[in-house]
Amino acid sequence: MPKGTLLLIDDENSLRQVLTRVLELEGYTVLAAATAYAGLELLSQHTEEVLVILSDVKLPDGHGLALLPRYKQAAPLAEIVLMTAFGTIADGVQAMKLGAFDYLTKGNSDDQLVVVVERAADKARLQHRVAALEKKVEAQFSFEAMIGHSAPLTQAKALALRVAPTDSTVLLEGPTGSGKELFAQAIHQASPRRSKPFVAVNCSAFPKDLLESELFGYRRGAFTGALADKRGLIEEASGGTLFLDEIGELPLELQAKLLRVLESRQYLKVGDTKPLTANVRIVAATNRNLRQEADEGHFREDLYYRLAVFTVNVPGLNVRREDIEPLARHFVQLYAAKLRKRLRGMEPEVLRHLTHYNWRGNVRELKNVLERAVILADYDLLTVADLPAELQYVAETPPHHPSNSPDWSLRTAEMHHIRQVLGQAHGNKAEAARLLGVAVTTLYRKMQEYGLQG
DSSP states (O other), X not given: OXXXXXXXXXXXXXXXXXXXXXXXXXXXEEEEXXXXXXXXXXXXXXXXXXXXXXXXXXXXXXXXXXXXXXXXXXXXXXXXXXXXXXXXXXXXXXHHHTTOSEEEEXXXXXXXXXXXXXXXXXXXXXXXXXXXXXXXXXHHTSXXXXXXXXXXXXXXXXXXXXXXXXXXXXXXEXXXXXXXXXXXXXXXXXXXXXXXXXXXXXXXXSOHHHHHHHHHOBOTXXXXXXXXXXXOHHHHTTTSEEEEETGGGSOHHHHHHHHHHHHHSEEOOBTOOSOEXXXXXXXXXXXXXXXXXXXXXXXXXXXXXXXXXXXXXXXXXXXXXXXXXXHHHHHHHHHHHHTXXXXXEEOHHHHHXXXXXXXXXXXXXXXXXXXHHHHHOOSSEEOGGGSOHHHHTGGGOOOOOOTTSTTOOHHHHHHHHHHHHHHHTTTOHHHHHHHHTXXXXXXXXXXXXXXXXX
């Protein structure tokens, strides 16, 4: 199996041929050039392929040390090994400072050269894998990757895109499960801080004392059990973005400390007296009305105004129903591949039930429902029977009428009651008949009479 591509630049024809042969026998593809100009031309044509650049220091059209930055600019992920007939320690040190992987003296054994090239190639392969992973993450957590074209989603994305390149604090408001963390990650990926960490913390997931330690870190001896210094999440996110989910759950005492971070970019570790600098961008999210809570004294008003420098409303699924179909198709495809199920899609009736349902859990609930449905699917298309009971009858549910309404007839009440019991029995007709106290045949007759799906 080929080990990868190398670029060899040396003006000595005989040495170039010998080294090409040695490296090809080791399994490499070797691109050879006699001048720096020819080498850079080859590099421009094979930028993504070249793992290692082997270059003589003294070339007819340039010096290897001066050429190092040009090699790096042309192929940032490649490693560079310089070769010279008369090496000095000073030149070697200078080469390493400028970014060379190694500095070899010509005349050493072929085995030594092969070992150095292999080490350099290993490092370059790792850098290529990291770069590919970063691209995948950027694509996954980008505004372009968000599924849906409804007006509410499009407006929210447009607003978030405007603020993303800045360093302003952002407050994401929206119901649970609407995708606020996905928006936060997309803002991070579209910002100048994208190459630094994105650190998320759910403020409702920790008791007050533990949350303070998690956010700010602590010094050794700050409390019982603090046996060593600990970095806080603010420090972990240094240079990047700190996402504070469910910010409305932050205790009042910690709100004051977060306010100091936003105002002065400084904070104290638990048990410390020396202020540290917080080099982070804050993106916060809430499913509560923080403006109202600030008015009622449940949330610091000054912190609210600091957080709400730029507010983005992330819409719930019930106000972007036209996005349910593309989201559903995406999740079915995703889980079919993950679970190795041969699914072509969904029956049209499934989509009708999904679009009529009241998604209180929003996209998260839709995702969970379809993962379960894919697991249960026995055929090449998802059917209504694969959905949870509460979705199986939702499409036929009539508008609610109070029992004292003139429109609320005995037949309507009976139909509504049968539907509820069928949902309670998860669609099991025998169990539903038992709960209703009727024969299964009677239940089937009533279902047919009222047009309830079986």
